[in-house]
Amino acid sequence: MATKQIIHGIFGDEVPLLEACTKLRAAGIRIKDVFTPFPVHGIDPIVGVPRTRIAICAFIYGITGLSLATLMMWYMMVSDWPNDIGGKPNWNYYSNVPAFIPITFEATVFCAAHGMSLTYLLRCWLVPGAKAKNPDPRTTDDKFMIYLELNDEQSKKADDILRATGAEEVNYKGMITIEPKY
Amino acid sequence: MNTDKLNFVVPAKAKMTSYILMAVGLVSIICMFMFDKQPDDHHYHATRAWANIFAGSFFFMAIALAAAFFLGLQYAAESGWSTTIKRVIEAVTWYLPVGLSFMLLVFICGQIHMHTIYPWMADGIATEGSENYDKVIAAKIGYFGVFWWIRTILYMVAWVLFTWKLRKNSMDADALGHEESKGFHWKNVKLSAWFMVVFAVTSSTSAWDWIMSIDTHWFSTMMGWYLFSGMWVSALITITILVVWLKKIGYLEFVTESTVHDIGKWMFAISFLWTYLYFSQFMLIWYADIPEEVIYFQTRWESYKTLMWTVLFVNFAFPMVMLMSRDSKRNYFFLVFVGVIIFIGHYLDIIMVVMPGTVGHHWTGLGWMELGNFMFFLGLFMYVVLNNLSKRPLMVKNHPFLEESAHHAY
Secondary structure, eight states: EEEEEEEEEEESSHHHHHHHHHHHHHHHHOOEEESSOOOOOTTTHHHOOOOOOOOHHHHHHHHHHHHHHHHHIIIIIIOOOOOOTTTEESSSSSSGGHHHHHHHHHHHHHHHHHHHHHHHHHHOOOTTTOOOOOSOOOTTTEEEEEEEEEEEHHHHHHHHHHHHTTSSEEEEEEEEEEEOOO | OOOOBBOOOOOOOHHHHHHHHHHHHHHHHHHHHHHOOOTTTOOOOOOOHHHHHHHHHHHHHHHHHHHHHHHHHHHTOOOTGGGHHHHHHHHOOOOOOOHHHHHHHHHHHHHHTSSSSSGGGGGGTTTTTTTOHHHHHHHHHGGTTTHHHHHHHHHHHHHHHHHHEEEEEEHHHHHSSSSTTHHHHHHHHHHHHHHHHHHHHHHHIIIIIIIIITTOOOOOOTTHHHHHHHHHHHHHHHHHHHHHHHTTTTOOOOOOOOHHHHHHHHHHHHHHHHHHHHHHHHHHHHOOOOOHHHHHHHHHHHHHHHHHHHHHHIIIHHHHHHHHHHHHOOOOHHHHHHHHHHHHHHHHHHHHHHHHTTTGGGOOOOOOHHHHHHHHHHHHHHHHHHHHHHBBBBSOOOOHHHHHHOOOTO
């Protein structure tokens, strides 16, 4: 069991924020989170956020959509009730592939897009009735915040770095007890 | 920003390459006219040689045209990211007069019956009782002939004027101070808005007039868009390759990695636009199954099957797989490698559009004629574009989005 200090470093601009992030990471301090009123480009590698895996999800959802559409059309148009459309009887799937491509494409896009959106919302737990997790509401207006959870020794170091890089406030928000995972 | 490397000097090696390409190409073109004969077909007048010249003229002219469109699009959309590569785009656009002269040459040669690319140019095609009489063409001959020539001249004049003025305003803005030059930017924004409108109409109608009328009996409303998307991709690839090459030999330091990434995205996206239009044209005709429309794909399916599948694979599946990930678009070598292959793919696409209607069943597959002709026009294009590039500083001086573009990063 370890107790850690919660620190809010408040900045007025993104440039000193990024500088502070770089210096904190260089000093070996883990940045728990950063809150900004607008998306700051290129912040991910500086904060040390691992690369998103949503692309892998998108691929899986896309493949799912493609398979479902193919299965659906095969069942409807070939297996269950073959039709003769424009002199092209649906006795098999492959000889009518051009006709099936638009629907395959739409279903792939549909599943990939909806799957990604839902994954994002669930992963961030942005569900109806979810409580806002923003520790300082000013970050939705004009303030930028670095959120840290550190032990005493690191807190001192972080405090120095934050103040040196131009933090407007460094707020100590009490202790947090972190249970070991096993 | 490093300003001492703004004046581009064409490296001797590049100049030599373009000369060699042109020389080899010129020899092949001469050989092409000597050897391209079909003794048993009296309608065949070195058709394959002429069709190749036409394809080469059109393809590279279209790149310059699409670059002019892309330049106009950046102004009309007031986009910031592309400002640092504006001069590269401008250099590509000014191949337009050269390309159009070649087009004009081919058209004039057709009108004086040196070749038979356009069936409707034949004498007596609309006169009943004539040996050449064609009932279908006779019914729509009013659209061809003099009217066709008026339109052709109008397109050429309009495109060259718009491009010339866009380039001139950009250069004039450099001569003034930061504040005084803003007027030129707004002039270009307005001019580009008009150019977009004019281009939207003329790109489609010129495709019907110049390309679709090779198969005079046949018609497709998709043709304009289909060719436009092809030329757009080719232009984007040209710009990408130029930017990456210039960066490699030490110019364009202010062009950020993200700007290159963005052109890579355009390349990827427009490849799909091309596929979408190509497939839509095919699918509608395949599904409706009307004889007068299907004939177009029947010729291609029978004599040009390999080419048809190659084009679809190279221009669709290849960029989809290769350019999908972010890393591949940020890897310069990879981007250029994929770009070169799609570039060739789109040239083959133009070959596939032109050849069946002209050479038809005499086609024996791609050969030295296509290669030699391509080399000539590539060499000429390289020479003209690099020459244009050396005539102006590589960076606009007073563009309002310059700072934004120089710091473009994500």
